[in-house]
Amino acid sequence: PIASWSLIRPNEGHFISQINATQREWPAVHVLDLLGEQVIKNPQAIALTDGHQHWTYQQLDQYTNQMAQCLLARYTVQPGDRIALRMERSPEAIALMIGILKTGASYLAIDRSFPTARMQYILTDSAARLLLFDHDEVDSGDCPRVNLAALDWASHSALAPAITVDPQAVMYTIYTSGSTGQPKGVQIRHASLVNYLLHNRDTYQLGATDHSVLLSSMAFDLSYTSIWTPLVNGARLSILPESDFLVAEDLLEILQRDRIRLLKITPSAFKVLVNDPRFVIASGDLALRMIVLGGEKIRLDDVQKYLELSPGLVIFVDEYGPTEATIGVANRVIDRENLVALLAAQLAGSNIGRPIANTELHVLDLHDGPAGMGMIGELCIAGAGLAAGYWRRPALTAERFVAHPQDAGLRLYRTGDLARWLPEGELEFLGRRDHQVKVRGYRVEVEEIEAIIRLEEVVDEVVVLPWESEQGVSLAAYVLLAAGATKEQLRPVLEGVLPSYMMPHFLIELTQLPQLPNGKIDRRSLPDPQTALRAHQGQLTRAERPEEKLLVEAFEQVMKISPIGLNDDFFSLGGDSVQAMQIIAYLYQADYGLEIKDIFMQPLLADLVAFLQPLEEAEDDGLDFDDFDGIESEELDIINQIINS
8 A cells, every 4th residue: 555655654645545546437539539529419510710710520520631631642641750830829720730630640839939949949859740830931940841821731532541540649749848958848648638638528517518718829738628628528619819918808809709618727817817907897798617727826816806706607627737747637626615715724835636537646755755644745646647758858758757656557757846735635736846937837947048048158157046926927037248248138139049938037137146155056145136127227217297107107006116217128127918917907097098019019118108198099909998988886996906906
C-alpha cells in the first residue's frame, strides 16, 4: 500500500489511496471516433460557426475528409508525421486540425504572434513535415510551407481515408517554455485527451446544447477544452475573431448571440470580462451554465462578482493541470453554496481540488516518499493523461517522467509544483520549486527569458523575476546594459525575439546586481519594480489641462502608482489588458470615452490624451455608451465597485 513508501500514518495513507481510487472504464477509442459518433447522431446540427460561416457536422466530416485526402495525395503526408499550423482562429483552421488527424499524422499549432526565430526553431526541432498558414506570408526556413488558399482541398474525394488511427498514437505536440533558453515539445496521445473529455462529459452531464466559444490561441492546450468538448458532444463551437487582445464587447456579443453554455477562460481574461461595464447589462441575458477557469490562480472575488450579477444557475470549475498531463488533472466546483466558505478559508495557496478519472495525485517529500496530510512536498501525477514525453529530449523525459514507486506499470510526472493535502482530501497548490511562473495562463520559465536577453549585445547581465499583485503576475527584467546602451534600444529588440506573454512588463536598469556571500545573485534584494522604475524615471511631466489631469488620475487610481506624469508609459508602468479596461471604465464615470486599442497603440500618456473624448463626441465604434442610459442606480453602484476593485 501507499503507506509502505515512507513513514506516513496508516490512516493517512488509506485516505489518500481512497482519493486516488478514480478508475473508470472508457472505450478504447480516439478523438476521431467520438467526433464520428456525432456526425451520425447529429448530421444537420451546426458544428462550427464564426458568425459568417455555419458548418454542420455532416459538412465538417466531408470537408475534413477532403483536406485529409489532399494532404495524403499532394503532399505525401504519412502517419506519424507532424504537420504545423500557423493560422487565425477559423472554421478552416479547426477543420485542418481534424483533417491532419485523419491522415494518421499529428498537428503542431504555432501561435501567430511568435517571432520568426522562435517559429523557425520549433519547425526545425519538431522536424515538421509541412507548415500550413493562412493570410500572412511566413519565413518557415527549411520547412515546406503551403498557403491555405493554395491547398485546393475541395477538389479531392469526400470519402474518409482508409487509415487506422491508434488511440495510443500522438495526437498533438505543444511547445512550452524551457529553462535552457529554447522551448520543448510535449507530445500528447489521443487516449489522454479522450480520458479528459469523457471525464468532463460524465461528470458535468455535457450534451448537444452545451455550446462553447474559442477565444484563446490554438497553440496552447487551454483552448482544447473549448474546441473538442462541444465537437465530441454534438454541440456548437463558436469562434471569436482574432485580435491582439481580448475585446470584452466581442466576447459578450458571441455569448449572447450563440447562447454559449460552456466557457473556458483564464482567470486574467475572466477578470477583463467581469470588469467591463457592459457586463452589468449583459449578465442577465447569458445562457452560461459552466465556466472553467484554468491556467493560473483563480480570483475568488471575480467569481463572487459574477455570481452577484448573474441570476442564472452556473457553476465554476477551477482546473489544474500541466501540459504534460493533458489540460486538467484536478478540479473543484465552485457555486453559490460553497463560495462563502472558500472566501472565509483564506488559504495561503490555491485549492485545486481532487483528481479526475483515471488519475492519481501524490505529494512526495524530499526523499520521494509520500508526504502526510498537511506536509508540503512536490506534486506528482500518474494516470491516463500523462504525455508520451518530450520530443527529442530523452534525458529530460527520463528526469521528469519517473517510475511509479508503488505500481511498476505506471509512470509519475514530477511537476515541480509544491502542494499539500488539506483535511477534506483536496490539494492546496503552494507555488514552484523553481522559477517557473504562469503569466495570463501561459507557462513561462524565467531562465529562458534570461537566456534570450543575454544574447543581445546591449545587455551585460540580466535577472528576470515574477512580481505578484492584485492584478496578477508581472515580469520584471533587471538589466546591466553595455556601455552606451539604453533601455529604449532594448525593448524593440526583445519584441522581435520574445512572444508577447514572455515580454517583461518592467525593464529596470541597474548599475550592479546584489550578490550573496557565495557570489550568487541575491534575488530577494532586488528592488520592487515600480519603486525602481520611479527612481530612474527622472522628473515628471506634470498634467496641466483638465483632460491631462483626468487621464493621470485614472492611471494612478487603477495602477496603484503615484505620482504618474505625462512622460510615463502604460507598458513601462506594468500595464496589461485588465488595467486598460479598468482605466476605460474609470474614465466613463467621468463622462469621457477611450478605446482599449488607443491605450495599446499610444502607451505614452502625453500621446494618449489626444484620444480622450467627451462621451457626447465619442464615436460609436468603441463602447456603445448609449446602452448605459437606462442603467438603474443599483447597477451604477456595481460599476463603481468594479472600477475600485
